Amino acid sequence: KKLGWAIVGLGEFATKQIMPSFAECKKSKLVALVSGDRAKAEKYAQQYSVNPKNIYNYQNYDSIRNNPEVDIIYIILPNALHAEYSIRGVQAGKHIMCEKPMAITVAECQAMIEAAKKANRKLMIAYRAQYEPYNLATIQLAQSGKLGKLKLITSDHGRNLNPKEPQDRWRAQKKLAGGGSLYDIGIYSLQAARYITGEEPVAISAMIYSTPNDPRFREVEENVNFVLRFPSGVLANCSSSYGYSNTKRIQVFGSDAVLELDPATDYYKHRLILKSKNGNQEQKIEDKNQFALEIDHLSESIIQNKQPKTPGEEGLQDVKLMQLIYEAARTGKSIKV
Ligand code: NAD
Numbered sequence: 001k002k003l004g005w006a007i008v009g010l011g012e013f014a015t016k017q018i019m020p021s022f023a024e025c026k027k028s029k030l031v032a033l034v035s036g037d038r039a040k041a042e043k044y045a046q047q048y049s050v051n052p053k054n055i056y057n058y059q060n061y062d063s064i065r066n067n068p069e070v071d072i073i074y075i076i077l078p079n080a081l082h083a084e085y086s087i088r089g090v091q092a093g094k095h096i097m098c099e100k101p102m103a104i105t106v107a108e109c110q111a112m113i114e115a116a117k118k119a120n121r122k123l124m125i126a127y128r129a130q131y132e133p134y135n136l137a138t139i140q141l142a143q144s145g146k147l148g149k150l151k152l153i154t155s156d157h158g159r160n161l162n163p164k165e166p167q168d169r170w171r172a173q174k175k176l177a178g179g180g181s182l183y184d185i186g187i188y189s190l191q192a193a194r195y196i197t198g199e200e201p202v203a204i205s206a207m208i209y210s211t212p213n214d215p216r217f218r219e220v221e222e223n224v225n226f227v228l229r230f231p232s233g234v235l236a237n238c239s240s241s242y243g244y245s246n247t248k249r250i251q252v253f254g255s256d257a258v259l260e261l262d263p264a265t266d267y268y269k270h271r272l273i274l275k276s277k278n279g280n281q282e283q284k285i286e287d288k289n290q291f292a293l294e295i296d297h298l299s300e301s302i303i304q305n306k307q308p309k310t311p312g313e314e315g316l317q318d319v320k321l322m323q324l325i326y327e328a329a330r331t332g333k334s335i336k337v
Pocket residue numbers: 009010011012013014036076077078079081099100101126128166167168170176184
């Protein structure tokens with residue numbers, strides 16, 4: 001049986017990556033759309049065989065509670081709207097998949113977790129890298145001792161913010177985005193350090209720099225460098241940028257070998273190289289549609305009544321840590337977590 005999914009927000013990511021991925025899902029089907037633009041929703045409804053009676057807007061969104069075809073709502077809106085639409089969704093009796101970052105503030109994340117608990121619904125954060133085969137292989141290699149003792153992780157995520165693109169307009173507004181490059185893509189660097197070590201950081205330091213007079217960075221930050229120290233002694237050097245050329249890279253340095261994943265968190269075509277005394281070896285792994293895998297993971301978790309691997313608590317932890325990264329940069333002090 002396939003569970004029914006509704007998508008809220010028919011923007012760049014939803015229409016180009018998520019909606020096409022339902023074709024590869026085994027436990028999930030797209031059955032409803034929520035959009036402020038009726039014509040756009042009708043166009044996609046036709047393309048994906050969604051019944052036009054299952055098109056909602058932001059005003060009648062709550063009436064989705066009366067639609068038994070919808071089991072799960074996937075929130076793909078600007079960050080500042082994640083909390084409201086997730087909470088309204090669970091209150092309408094539906095399970096929620098919410099895009100990263102989970103929300104803007106720690107309090108919002110906590111309210112989302114509480115609302116889901118109260119409604120007895122599942123809440124998952126769409127951390128696709130944790131379902132993607134190359135990242136899973138990286139975790140396995142790092143945690144199995146294959147690299148020797150882990151010493152350092154570096155992760156860099158950057159691109160040029162381009163306010164000519166509609167999806168980058170709200171990203172330049174603090175009110176809608178919550179933060180700059182850190183909230184949008186630095187979160188991948190932070191996630192990588194956490195899922196590769198399997199640990200939580202105990203100390204954080206950070207530095208932020210935005211190019212003066214660049215109108216893109218009037219409200220949100222451009223560059224964030226942060227260092228995390230983990231209980232096992234592993235250090236992570238991470239960066240995010242809205243100013244450097246497209247990069248999505250992870251490196252893991254062990255006492256015996258170094259692993260490079262580049263690109264690490266792209267949509268397709270990852271590349272993993274193991275560097276050891278035997279030279280550099282490319283590790284080939286079958287590429288799979290990570291979006292289909294994460295979507296089916298939530299459907300599966302609901303069918304089996306299990307906690308998803310990346311629940312609301314995982315999203316909350318990142319928002320907490322990102323707030324501490326901002327604080328460390330602001331105060332110039334290393335922060336004990
Ligand atoms: P987008 O701007 O293309 O899409 C956002 C959609 O929300 C648009 O259709 C827009 O019309 C709609 N919207 C509704 N209310 C709005 C409002 N008040 N202001 C602005 N837009 C409003 O952005 P996107 O790149 O698709 O990002 C959407 C979400 O998905 C973000 O949270 C982002 O972080 C996340 N995302 C995740 C990934 C990933 O790989 N997991 C990739 C891209 C985006």
